[in-house]
Amino acid sequence: MEKYDVIIIGAGIAGATFGYLMRIKNKKVLIIEKEKIANKEKLCGGLLSQKSYNLFKTIFNIDNDNIPFKNSRKCVIHNGNTTLNLDINTFSIYRKDIDSYVLEEYLKKGGQLIDNSQYEELDLEKNTLKVNSIEYKFDYLIGADGALSRLRKAITGKNANKNFALEIAYDKTPKELLEIYFFDNFKGYGWIIPNQENAMIGIGNVNQETKIKESFNLLLKQIDIDASKNIKGAFLPTGDDIYLNYKNVFFIGDSAGLISPITGEGIYYALISAKILSENLDKNYLSKMNKVIRELKSELFLKKYVYNDKLRNYLFSRYNNSFFIKKAINHFIKKII
Numbered sequence: 001m002e003k004y005d006v007i008i009i010g011a012g013i014a015g016a017t018f019g020y021l022m023r024i025k026n027k028k029v030l031i032i033e034k035e036k037i038a039n040k041e042k043l044c045g046g047l048l049s050q051k052s053y054n055l056f057k058t059i060f061n062i063d064n065d066n067i068p069f070k071n072s073r074k075c076v077i078h079n080g081n082t083t084l085n086l087d088i089n090t091f092s093i094y095r096k097d098i099d100s101y102v103l104e105e106y107l108k109k110g111g112q113l114i115d116n117s118q119y120e121e122l123d124l125e126k127n128t129l130k131v132n133s134i135e136y137k138f139d140y141l142i143g144a145d146g147a148l149s150r151l152r153k154a155i156t157g158k159n160a161n162k163n164f165a166l167e168i169a170y171d172k173t174p175k176e177l178l179e180i181y182f183f184d185n186f187k188g189y190g191w192i193i194p195n196q197e198n199a200m201i202g203i204g205n206v207n208q209e210t211k212i213k214e215s216f217n218l219l220l221k222q223i224d225i226d227a228s229k230n231i232k233g234a235f236l237p238t239g240d241d242i243y244l245n246y247k248n249v250f251f252i253g254d255s256a257g258l259i260s261p262i263t264g265e266g267i268y269y270a271l272i273s274a275k276i277l278s279e280n281l282d283k284n285y286l287s288k289m290n291k292v293i294r295e296l297k298s299e300l301f302l303k304k305y306v307y308n309d310k311l312r313n314y315l316f317s318r319y320n321n322s323f324f325i326k327k328a329i330n331h332f333i334k335k336i337i
């Protein structure tokens with residue numbers, strides 16, 4: 001039976017980044033990916049905040065700009081009839097491009113991959129699993145299988161909390177600016193994320209039961225786009241249901257529930273959890289994640305203010321007349337994007 005130091009479930013950005021970092025440490029690594037790699041698509045805006053972009057470049061040791069990121073230095077925030085223009089530096093990329101890059105780096109370092117497959121049997125006493133009827137042994141098993149993590153459900157007995165998002169790739173009029181849209185009676189927000197040749201237009205909500213489709217139609221109408229046929233939907237974690245470890249099984253990225261509860265930014269958390277786990281696999285992943293968890297908890301606390309219509313409308317309407325409100329909003333938005 002083939003034995004691996006680490007078997008990773010899921011070749012998304014969290015799993016492939018962790019695999020890459022483990023290969024640098026010369027560990028024997030296998031990734032098992034449900035989808036066929038060539039057809040694998042992840043619905044995502046592909047937006048990286050400055051901290052996410054910096055971390056990505058540090059992990060992959062990139063010092064030039066040979067990856068096609070689009071840099072946007074301005075952000076427009078719409079709240080009803082009020083519009084704020086802020087200086088915020090963000091980077092966007094087609095999600096498929098960044099996923100392929102990361103997986104390629106993992107494979108170049110000698111990582112192994114079985115795609116188009118899922119484990120059939122898992123034995124956490126013997127540390128074995130079976131894929132395509134072949135049994136593999138592991139020292140560590142890593143859950144990186146996304147918001148609907150099968151491994152997490154197998155261990156905890158339940159699905160993690162999740163939100164829902166809708167998105168379209170719109171290529172008729174590429175947009176230049178990152179735009180955010182808030183709506184009354186909707187606990188979420190819409191976005192336009194400019195990319196190289198198109199824009200990702202989407203909406204995500206905080207409570208699943210709120211009317212996401214109606215709000216998305218409102219957004220599409222507001223920007224004069226009729227693209228109803230191309231809309232796709234996907235789940236993302238809520239950011240309030242984090243699970244990191246059971247015995248020698250560790251979770252990273254969406255499968256751990258690591259995502260900003262306010263913005264839904266998840267690429268940063270996929271990268272940072274992969275990095276921290278790679279440095280602390282047999283030591284103290286949980287305690288090293290404390291700082292990250294604290295940040296997410298403070299966002300969780302602030303979320304109810306962001307999605308309080310009355311408070312938001314008041315602050316936005318006073319933005320241009322109050323130095324303090326302007327400063328506070330700018331500070332807050334820069335902190336979370």
Ligand SMILES: Cc1cc2nc3c(=O)[nH]c(=O)nc-3n(C[C@H](O)[C@H](O)[C@H](O)COP(=O)(O)OP(=O)(O)OC[C@H]3O[C@@H](n4cnc5c(N)ncnc54)[C@H](O)[C@@H]3O)c2cc1C
Nearest residue numbers: 010012013014034044045046047145146165253254266267
């Ligand atoms: C519509 C939308 C827009 C978003 N936009 C942004 C954004 O602009 N910026 C940002 O930072 N975040 C964004 N996010 C969040 C971000 O996409 C995720 O947080 C991020 O992809 C998490 O990476 P991951 O590797 O943990 O999970 P994933 O990227 O979901 O990867 C999981 C992998 O596991 C595989 N898998 C699943 N189940 C199994 C199984 N049983 N066996 C084997 N393999 C399996 C999947 O095929 C996939 O390859 C968005 C999310 C959504 C839904």
